[in-house]
Amino acid sequence: xxxxxxxxxxxxxxxxxxxxxxxxxxxxxxxxxxxxxxxxxxxxxxxxxxxxxxxxxxxxxxxxxxxxxxxxxxxxxxxxxxxxxxxxxxxxxxxxxxxxxxxxxxxxx
Amino acid sequence: xxxxxxxxxxxxxxxxxxxxxxxxxxxxxxxxxxxxxxxxxxxxxxxxxxxxxxxxxxxxxxxxxxxxxxxxxxxxxxxxxxxxxxxxxxxxxxxxxxxxxxxxxxxxxxxxxxxx
Numbered sequence: 721x722x723x724x725x726x727x728x729x730x731x732x733x734x735x736x737x738x739x740x741x742x743x744x745x746x747x748x749x750x751x752x753x754x755x756x757x758x759x760x761x762x763x764x765x766x767x768x769x770x771x772x773x774x775x776x777x778x779x780x781x782x783x784x785x786x787x788x789x790x791x792x793x794x795x796x797x798x799x800x801x802x803x804x805x806x807x808x809x810x811x812x813x814x815x816x817x818x819x820x821x822x823x824x825x826x827x828x829x
Numbered sequence: 830x831x832x833x834x835x836x837x838x839x840x841x842x843x844x845x846x847x848x849x850x851x852x853x854x855x856x857x858x859x860x861x862x863x864x865x866x867x868x869x870x871x872x873x874x875x876x877x878x879x880x881x882x883x884x885x886x887x888x889x890x891x892x893x894x895x896x897x898x899x900x901x902x903x904x905x906x907x908x909x910x911x912x913x914x915x916x917x918x919x920x921x922x923x924x925x926x927x928x929x930x931x932x933x934x935x936x937x938x939x940x941x942x943x944x945x
Contacts, residue, residue, distance in 0.1 A: 765933035
């Protein structure tokens with residue numbers, strides 16, 4: 721089976737940097753993805769890491785360490801609109817995708 | 830935006846009645862998924878499909894069945910709805926593993942189901 725752990729809530733100040741961690745246990749590893757979901761909306765894809773290291777997409781970066789079964793999402797220059805829930809996810813065999821329970825980020829002025 | 834439509838968007842039904850939710854895609858993607866989302870539980874996989882007539886169970890499949898008779902449609906059926914199945918249901922599609930990386934999931938707008 722597959723399981724992923726994330727902190728349930730994080731609060732950060734506008735303009736700051738925040739890191740959301742994800743640790744996983746999988747029977748096979750095909751990469752780690754991150755999704756964002758605003759209240760009342762659908763999840764949307766943010767980033768994917770198939771190999772160790774950092775992937776940068778604008779203000780968002782995602783890191784993966786396969787040896788530690790660990791990854792994180794880094795959000796820089798936080799904006800109020802970044803207040804949302806963030807989910808890590810791993811695909812398994814036959815693309816069976818499992819999500820973490822999500823981290824609710826609150827950005828405060 | 831990926832062409833994915835869920836219907837209905839909202840439904841209220843009574844305990845014990847059958848309910849079918851529909852997911853329709855225009856992307857010709859191979860993989861389709863049904864998730865439910867409840868507070869504190871994130872997105873939990875109910876069933877998914879890796880091709881026409883090829884489906885498999887997810888982590889919370891009890892009380893649910895699915896069918897995929899053609900690429901574009903994936904149906905989720907609650908045989909006899911219970912109050913514990915009150916939830917928001919999301920359909921998602923994916924092209925799968927392409928060129929060494931994973932195609933992301935694209936989600937529909939969700940169906941809010943209330944079982945009274």
